[in-house]
Amino acid sequence: MAETETRTRTGTTTTRTAVRLEAVTKEFGTVRAVDGVDLAVREGEFFSLLGPSGSGKTTLLRLVAGFEQPTAGRIELAGHDVTAAPPNRRDVHTVFQDYALFPHMSVEQNVAYALTVRGVRKAERLARAREALATVRLDGFAARRPAELSGGQRQRVALARALVDRPAVLLLDEPLGALDLALRQEMQTELKELQRTTGITFLLVTHDQDEALTMSDRVAVVRDGRVEQTGPPVEVYERPATAFVAGFVGTTNLLRGEAAVRVVGRPGTYSIRPERILLTDPAEPPAEPPADGRRTVTGRVTDIVHAGAHTRFTIALPHGDRLTVLRQNLTGLPQSARLDGEIGLSWDDKDAFPVPS
CATH class of the missing domain: 2.40.50.100 (RNA polymerase II/Efflux pump adaptor protein, barrel-sandwich hybrid domain)
Incomplete structure (x- = not known):
């Protein structure tokens, strides 16, 4: 597994890297959506890509997931080069804003679907589906259909379905964007607690500054396909590296x-x-x-x-x-x-x- 050195007051410690991008560029015709990005996400951290619409943050997430191939550069997962690997050969799962649940299946069947496709035995996949539902506090909802759930409950089902396969990295593409303010704030707390409980690396894409500052261990502010600043939320907020970061992350004068x-x-x-x-x-x-x-x-x-x-x-x-x-x-x-x-x-x-x- 890839490792990076982090200097501390007491010496040098070694941190494993879950996701690494090296000089990654993605072009769509004449448009350069991602422009030479270098990025390292540490194992077990909650990392957010924060930026306005059209900044390239979602393209970065799709490149990590394998839904897009880079025009140039290198992508690593746990130290392995996956630049040309298809999505099903990457140890990641993605949670989308629209949940993408199967309406004709029960909650339990939705969660176990990936295990069904992989041919996991019924007893094991049901046990793992129930375990994933318990992780997101939906123990008693296994027999329900998605139409019988609230927005927040459907979001939890989507999370359970992504967690059931125990991925190394969970990719979150604006997962709370469709929720109202009160429910979104509640889910922010639950997502952070879920990440701490599971220890899985979370990579979140969002345009919501409060969301990124509330949940993240570190934040990368993205603009015009480039990373303007990376650091802990308090550092990005208190010590912005550019005028854009100062104006976009919170309100400033x-x-x-x-x-x-x-x-x-x-x-x-x-x-x-x-x-x-x-x-x-x-x-x-x-x-x-x-x-x-x-x-x-x-x-x-x-x-x-x-x-x-x-x-x-x-x-x-x-x-x-x-x-x-x-x-x-x-x-x-x-x-x-x-x-x-x-x-x-x-x-x-x-x-x-x-x-x-």
Whole structure:
């Protein structure tokens, strides 16, 4: 099995690689959907490909599954070159957004279908199907048909069917996209717990930033067929490598150094997350004098959106830029936090992270 070295504070550890892409390119006629991608997914991790529609993330997943062949480059699974191997010769299974369940079969028959095709004995395949259904908490649903299930239950059946064959890698292609918000959030928690329980490597494709940040051990942000940044969710969010990553992963404010508000006293472009900006009333003296390294400005409130647990403000600055500010609804707002009101803003220098222009 392929191994990679990871440096830690105490030395060098060896990590097995479940999926590796080396200089992978995929062209459809004159369109280059994937452009020289290098990527390594570690064994047993929850890894997400995050990007907007048309970024190439689904094509990357299809290349790993074997549904597409690369124009150039190399694909490895567990250290074995599978670049030219067909899908049925790869130890992966794919869960799609539309579930693709057989409506005339029971839940148990749907889950056991792959084992039936492989000629596994009836007693064994039924036992493994029931085990997979228990893993996704559908023990009592074996005799039902897909039409008798909710959307979340059908999603669990699709997961059980993919897990019954115990693949090395589970590929998830926008699996929660058809679910409503509350059910999607519930399934995010269940998917992460399922991955931890089974220890199977999960490779998820999604355009939902919250989904990727919530579930993943690591995230690769994809744009125009290339990987812009790879890292743990907190690193990608707090330290975006490019302006695109800063703007796509969550909400951010991009300001230019001294030309804007002297973010850290030198030129350049900086990302400041909305929740790191404090609102104050400029008419009231501060409770404490401003600390060194903290920037303060004033602006005019142009929009207020109440969104349950927090309120989102849009603030116009004197030089023309606009800032988005998120404030948790824990205490009362400053008197000036009203439409057309003059408001004070401040943030710490360390919360202004430099990104390439």
